[in-house]
Amino acid sequence: MTGIQLNESPVEETKFKGRRLWVKRDDKIHPFFNGNKARKFKSYLEMDLSAYRRIVSYGGHQSNAMYSLAALAKLKGLVFDYYVKPLPSFLESQPAGNLKYALEMGMNMIEVKNYHEFIEQLLRNNRSDEYQLIVRQGGAEPFAEIGLKELAEEINSFANRQGIKNLAVFIPSGTGTSSLYVSKHLHHTVYTTPNVGSKGYLYQQFSQLETDSSFYPEVIESEKKYVYGKLYPEYFRIWKSVSDETGIEFELLYDPKTFIVLEAFMNQFEGEVLYVHSGGTIGNETMLNRYIRHFKNSGEFISLQL
Numbered sequence: 001m002t003g004i005q006l007n008e009s010p011v012e013e014t015k016f017k018g019r020r021l022w023v024k025r026d027d028k029i030h031p032f033f034n035g036n037k038a039r040k041f042k043s044y045l046e047m048d049l050s051a052y053r054r055i056v057s058y059g060g061h062q063s064n065a066m067y068s069l070a071a072l073a074k075l076k077g078l079v080f081d082y083y084v085k086p087l088p089s090f091l092e093s094q095p096a097g098n099l100k101y102a103l104e105m106g107m108n109m110i111e112v113k114n115y116h117e118f119i120e121q122l123l124r125n126n127r128s129d130e131y132q133l134i135v136r137q138g139g140a141e142p143f144a145e146i147g148l149k150e151l152a153e154e155i156n157s158f159a160n161r162q163g164i165k166n167l168a169v170f171i172p173s174g175t176g177t178s179s180l181y182v183s184k185h186l187h188h189t190v191y192t193t194p195n196v197g198s199k200g201y202l203y204q205q206f207s208q209l210e211t212d213s214s215f216y217p218e219v220i221e222s223e224k225k226y227v228y229g230k231l232y233p234e235y236f237r238i239w240k241s242v243s244d245e246t247g248i249e250f251e252l253l254y255d256p257k258t259f260i261v262l263e264a265f266m267n268q269f270e271g272e273v274l275y276v277h278s279g280g281t282i283g284n285e286t287m288l289n290r291y292i293r294h295f296k297n298s299g300e301f302i303s304l305q306l
């Protein structure tokens, strides 16, 4: 028994730069199991995992996937071991954001010095007799297709109900797992923006999960190059303006670049557009603190109206 029910997420009609924008509110699926990580891990939630003792994963110390896996483990009554590189000392003494909430849900965080070698070995030596379910970084797993297919089907029926023949669906990409699997099952076109690596990295990720390239989404790059996890005044500005105009809180890591690309796209596209809100707003706490610290020091504080 999982004890939780994931409901169909609503689609809201909003405005972006004065134009109609539909927003698929996957951030509303469940209070602490939401966004695209809930879609990705839904099959685990519904599976009988009682043969396992623990869930094991690894990645960044502020990762949304980490937080969702901590929630999954708690809901399933399993131990959750999460491997990270050694933490910066300020976080060690005062965990915040995703890390704080994941720890509160009982996550065992294990810092490893030789992180990359350690993870390679972990993946190579994975043995089922150890009763551990290993989940790849960011949930880039074939299992993710089940929950993301449901997202695609919800969007298909929304477009049908509205009589929209040609809906442009925007989904931000990290590993590309979400945009790929939605694209595979959607009767409309998925557009995505690479956030973590280049366009080439994203296609490589797609090809690891799906060999038929006719299922791949359209990848659109921004004109300017951005480094993942870095802070940019224009990121903060577009995040604030979108949040003000739509009345919806978006997140600060993946959404800003995707909205920059979406704005340019809408200048030359007449049709209906839907944006998938992929959750992650719990990470805004630490991102906002970083923006405040960063721009206070750089003198841009006032122009950002933080």
Ligand SMILES: *Cc1c(COP(=O)(O)O)cnc(C)c1O
Residues within 6 Å of the ligand: 035, 036, 037, 064, 065, 138, 172, 173, 174, 175, 176, 177, 178, 179, 251, 254, 255, 278, 279, 280, 281
């Ligand atoms: C994980 C995440 C993404 C990226 O999803 P991928 O499937 O890895 O491409 C985008 N937005 C948010 C809020 C996320 O948490």
